[in-house]
Amino acid sequence: MRLSENKITASLKHHGYKLTPQRRAVIGAIASSPDHLTPAALYRKVRQDHPAIGLVTVYRTLEILAKLELICEVHAGGSCHSYTIAAPGHHHHLICADCGEVIDFSGYYLTELEKRLCRETGFEIEGHLLEFIGRCQNCRQHA
């Protein structure tokens, strides 16, 4: 389950950020999109309802949301800077290569592997990046 728009605005307020119409618009756009968006794509989407917004504001809003971990970066989609709304807690992404839809999943599949790597390499492991890329049912049927 993904974070709701309300949770996000609440977290912004809680951290002392002002709730401007522009920020609401960016949050609304990203929260209502099932797939991941680049800053430019998000800008285009937001401008439909909010033509006066500046691209800079989109960047600044994304920066804040990322710092508060309310959105997360998607890598496997090709573009290195795509964002999607965060799900609470640790999770991973399954991304459709055609339509870009992002499905979250979670689980602790990697703890055994982490332990083994620690033993064998002496590394202290702090985090990981795991994403699957594929084709969703819908895109497969329409191909």
Added chain:
Amino acid sequence: MRLSENKITASLKHHGYKLTPQRRAVIGAIASSPDHLTPAALYRKVRQDHPAIGLVTVYRTLEILAKLELICEVHAGGSCHSYTIAAPGHHHHLICADCGEVIDFSGYYLTELEKRLCRETGFEIEGHLLEFIGRCQNCRQHA
């Protein structure tokens, strides 16, 4: 075990690319580095021995090497465009957040998870991105 310089030059020739001194220099630099390098960092390194080389040539060489899968992109290191020499076959990276060293490992830890995701989501999974980030023994001791 990582690809040797010889394997890489052989593959270049085999695919009809010419073996120029500049390309040798780029390959030498990337093959001799245990960590991952951005195009700019690689450019700086190559210029020490080969001052006349252009940054453009570095980009072009990286493009070819990536297409032939002789080098691979590293994501978790922060910069979205870092490259390191490829290991033959499918593998993953364990990256030191301090010194950038990249350790390869392989295994088939994800096939069960892939099957489950297929069943539950209807996706046809084509690939994945798995990287661990942490601190190597050496960096931990010197911290």
Added chain:
DNA sequence: ATATAAATGATAATCCTTTTCATTTAGAGG
């Protein structure tokens, strides 16, 4: 040696992202 297509490097052009700064505004406190 020669011919030729490919590769190079300088330059310019494009993106994408971040700074700067004057103006506007959200939200706190009266």
Added chain:
DNA sequence: CCTCTAAATGAAAAGGATTATCATTTATAT
């Protein structure tokens, strides 16, 4: 409600990374 103030905005410019253009050079097949 007003007023005030720091924060946020948008326009413009700057900065950085990557790609395109093009005349010149060069690796390699012959």
